[in-house]
Amino acid sequence: MTFESDDVVKEITGYIRKLNHVVHIGLSKSGQPHGLTVSQCRLLRVLSDFGDLSSAQLSRKLYVTPANITGIIDRLEKKELVKRLMKQKDRRISHISLSEKGQALARHLPDPIEEKLKSGFKHLSQGDVHQIKESIKQIIQMLDNETVNSWEGSSRASLPG
Numbered sequence: 001m002t003f004e005s006d007d008v009v010k011e012i013t014g015y016i017r018k019l020n021h022v023v024h025i026g027l028s029k030s031g032q033p034h035g036l037t038v039s040q041c042r043l044l045r046v047l048s049d050f051g052d053l054s055s056a057q058l059s060r061k062l063y064v065t066p067a068n069i070t071g072i073i074d075r076l077e078k079k080e081l082v083k084r085l086m087k088q089k090d091r092r093i094s095h096i097s098l099s100e101k102g103q104a105l106a107r108h109l110p111d112p113i114e115e116k117l118k119s120g121f122k123h124l125s126q127g128d129v130h131q132i133k134e135s136i137k138q139i140i141q142m143l144d145n146e147t148v149n150s151w152e153g154s155s156r157a158s159l160p161g
Contacts, residue, residue, distance in 0.1 A: 016139070026112040034105060035079075039064065039072050041109060044081065044098065048106035052085065052097040081105060 024038055031041040039062065046061050047053065053061070059069040073096055076082040081102035084094040098106055121129050 012139075023113050026116075030110050030112055034109070036109075037072075037075075039068075040076055040081075043069075043072050043076065044102060044106045044109060045111060047082065047096065047098045048103070048109075052095040054093060054095055058096060076102070 027038040027041050031037060036044070042062055043058060046058060050061070055066060055069050055073065059066050062069065073082060073084070077084065080099055082096050083099050085097055087093045087095065
């Protein structure tokens with residue numbers, strides 16, 4: 001690797017860190033008026049997008065450990081935003097669903113990043129948008145191939161942050 005390419009890698013790394021920061025700040029701001037953390041906002045949005053999910057499925061979609069997802073669910077359950085539904089055949093497995101209060105909040109919980117991207121993509125060609133998507137996917141594959149593979153087939157990728 002040449003000196004010039006080292007500089008490009010450092011610049012790209014800086015952009016990735018900035019992107020992570022922007023996503024985190026955007027989600028943080030959208031949850032603050034409701035007393036929600038970034039992780040809690042992300043969980044509500046995932047349930048709103050995908051419907052009832054098991055703790056394990058939520059853990060994978062949010063890229064957090066099972067122990068972390070349990071804590072997030074516990075706190076949202078105390079706020080009466082989600083509820084646990086035990087499976088009839090196997091009581092060890094529960095599905096998490098939005099309560100009525102959680103559904104109402106999730107419908108009005110903006111995703112500022114998604115809205116900004118939709119607005120910005122209006123000014124780009126379909127080919128440019130596809131190229132951006134593929135470039136981001138390639139970067140993630142370089143960093144963590146398992147993450148990209150777990151996104152395949154989902155209609156919406158829940159980015160960490």
